[in-house]
Amino acid sequence: MDSIDEMMVMPPKWLNTDKTQCQWPPFRSPENPVGQVKFFLTCPYKTFTCPGQATARAIQMPTEQSALESLSRDAFSKMDKDTRRKATIGIFGRTGEGKSSLLNAVLGQFLLPSGGFGACTAVITQVEANLNDSNYIAEIELISKEEWESEIASPGKGEDNQLTEMIKERIIALYGADAENKTLEELKRDDKYTEIYNVLSDGKKKISSSDPSEFVSSVGRYLEHNLANPGGWYWPLVKCVTIKIPNCRELLEHIVLVDLPGTGDCDKIRDDLWKTKIRECSSVWIVSDIKRAVTDRDPWEILQHCIEDLGPGGECKYINFICTKTDDMKPAEHLRSTKLTEAQTPGHSLDVKTKCIVDRNNLAKRTIKQKLYSSKSEESKERFITDVFTVSSTAYFDENSHLEPSETEIPKLRDILINLNKSINQKLTRDYINEAKGVLSLIQSVQLDKEKNMKKVIEDLQTNIVKELKLLDGHFEDLYETLKRCLSKGVEESVRSCVNTTQDMLSSVRPKGNRGFHKIFRAMCGRGGFYWPRKWNEPLDLNKCLTKHMYDNINEEFVLMFPVNDNDKRTEKSIQDKLDKFSIIQCFFSTTPMPHPIHIFIQTQETKLKASLSRVIVEKKKEIYSSIYTTIQKNMAPGYKRAAEETGDGAMQRMENATIETIEQLKHQMFNEAKVKALDAFNELKLHIMKTLESELKRSVKRSLSHTSKTTLQSRSKVIKTAYYYEIIVFLHHVCT
Secondary structure (H helix, E strand, O other), rough: OOOOEEEEOOOHHOOOOOOOOOOHHHHOOOHHHHHHHHHHHOOOEEEEEOOOOOOEEEEEEOOOOOOHHHHHHHHHHHHHOOOOOEEEEEEEEOOOOOHHHHHHHOOOOOOOOOOOOOOOOOEEEEEOOOOOOOOEEEEEEOOHHHHHHHHHHOOOOOOOOOOHEEEEEEHHHOOOOOHHOOOHHHHHHOHHHHHHHHHHHOOOEEEEOOHHHHHHHHHHHHHHOOOOOOOOOOOEEEEEEEEEEEHHHHHOOOEEEEOOOOOOOHHHHHHHHHHHHHHHHEEEEEEEEOOOOOOHHHHHHHHHHHHHHHOOOOOEEEEEEEEOOOOOOHHHHHHHOOOOOOOOOOOOOOHHHHHHHHHHHHHHHHHHHHHHHHHHHHHHHOOOOOOOOOOHHHHOOOOOOOHHHHHHHHHHHHHHHHHHHHHHHHHHHHHHHHHHHHHHHHHHHHHHHOOOOOOHHHHHHHHHHHHHHEEEEEEHHHHHHHHHHHHHHHHHHHHHHHHHHHHHHHHHOOHHHHHHHHHHHHHHHHOOOOOOOOOOOOEEEHHHHHHHHEEEEEHHHHHHHOOOHHHHHHOOHHHHHHHHHHOOHHHHHHOOOOOOOHHHHHHHHHHHHHHHHHHHHHHHHHHHHHHHHHHHHHHHHHHHHHHHOOOOHHHHHHHHHHHHHHHHHHHHHHHHHHHHHHHHHHHHHHHHHHHHHHHHHHHHHHHHHHHHHHOHHHHHHOOHHHHHHHHHHHHHHHHHH
């Protein structure tokens, strides 16, 4: 194609109905619209013609590198460096609920181990697209040698000096069934110990194969826990696995699926990573066996525990509840439980099993939706968009299933991914087209160099920068004072009530007679105030308990300042809304029927800046919110350590006393420090936005002035027919969106 000097530009009316065919070579397929836009603006063609006209209209490009090409390459280079983080969908559910099977069905291939005994739920597994080649790739992040030594040595032993259940399970997975009776010294002399150190030596491991079966077999050692054949399984050494799949651009080009560990499956090393992934989720799928979806406390308490990390502390917009294993049906039991006869069950043309499956699915959807809305707290009722799906991964792959593929609802989940991927692609395409529009406007302004009002246009823009920044600064000051007032109230309540709140929380979770509670309490202290016992439906989180009054006092205002739902961004207190309304050229568009090309150029730069700063706002919001928790945790760390070291008779009471004493001693200091940290982080966000807007807009104005004062842009070629370029940009927008 590089040898061709001429390219045909087809108007939108010459596209076929689904916009998939066009005579213009770069646009024969809409598969990669962003790449198509970039290709057009930086391609090597010398002449573009629009056929079908009485007189062919040509846009002559310079034989040397044109100004358009130079400016475009510079602009797109900067956009490419500003790589956008992909949308993350978190998949929650305890071991055995069918998460891996669900992912395999959505992906249309068996890549993740499923049906085993806790196959991969102890390992955070990310699934995304491999856009570079046709290989299946696994990037495995391992714990360090020091972390492994610490994990099996301390605090891995209980009061009787025996290995705890979790550590025992990990050692057996690595060493084999007889390892649980060995001492640490004996384990170190075992040949497996050297093998483990060799695995951990690099910190990371990469597996790549074009054969999916070979790939699954190789990766399985790092994901799967096989109780039937213990020994040689490396999942206890893994922090996180990223699996990249070829040929799935339509599903996952801009999406990452994250299979999060089941309840209580995390350990000290992975806790922080687990929380980080939750805050990254823009959507959450809560997975539960349909038989237990309504009655089982587990999925509902996962949701309740994570609601703050997903909402005000994160960026989640959608929560989907997914009932799995819907094909696991015994018709007689269903008819008996619903007190229906076969004739009374809807779906006369269906066999009895299918009718019962459909009836149970509909009942589950109604019940769960009602429970979802009733279980939400008042401040979060409108925060998330929720839906319920009833799926069967087994039936989706089974050609002889009672259910049609559409009835398994796997295609619905695939459509969610496809539509989300498409919307992100369209947004990226619009951004590139916006950049192209700005470049073309700047070039068009060359011919206006001698206009008398050019100097005034630039002066007005410079004046507006100062004016609009001052107005934005005032908005930030108002929001700062609001946040400060809420935090101050939270500090007062925390200092007054933190000890009682802590004691009440411990009383509510303490088993009768304190049976075994000393082990759980010590594990919590050893892990920095957070521990999720495997058999508990929710974690023991003392830090969250201590921050309760702080968060209770800021949540309502914080959600207004940092709304997650796009529909809420128009509130008076929304930082995003204030940024959206910021403009140094809006007044010109409202008063001038024909805006100056430089105004159009500045408008495109504003749009690009706002998109970049919007991502900063989301990330900084998480930092502001989580700073309260991390500050309390950091202050409490010495007290936790001291408590965890208590052993012997009466250790439980001494651990609790040490913790309460630490809270009493530090409560004034740590809650005020948490307030200061949150306000400082808010102020950092404000300064970043203000400085970025000021520096980048001044640079854009200066750039437009410098380019319009040069004649070299025209001297190297004939006058560029900018109007025709605009027609092409409109055409690109039509094709790509």
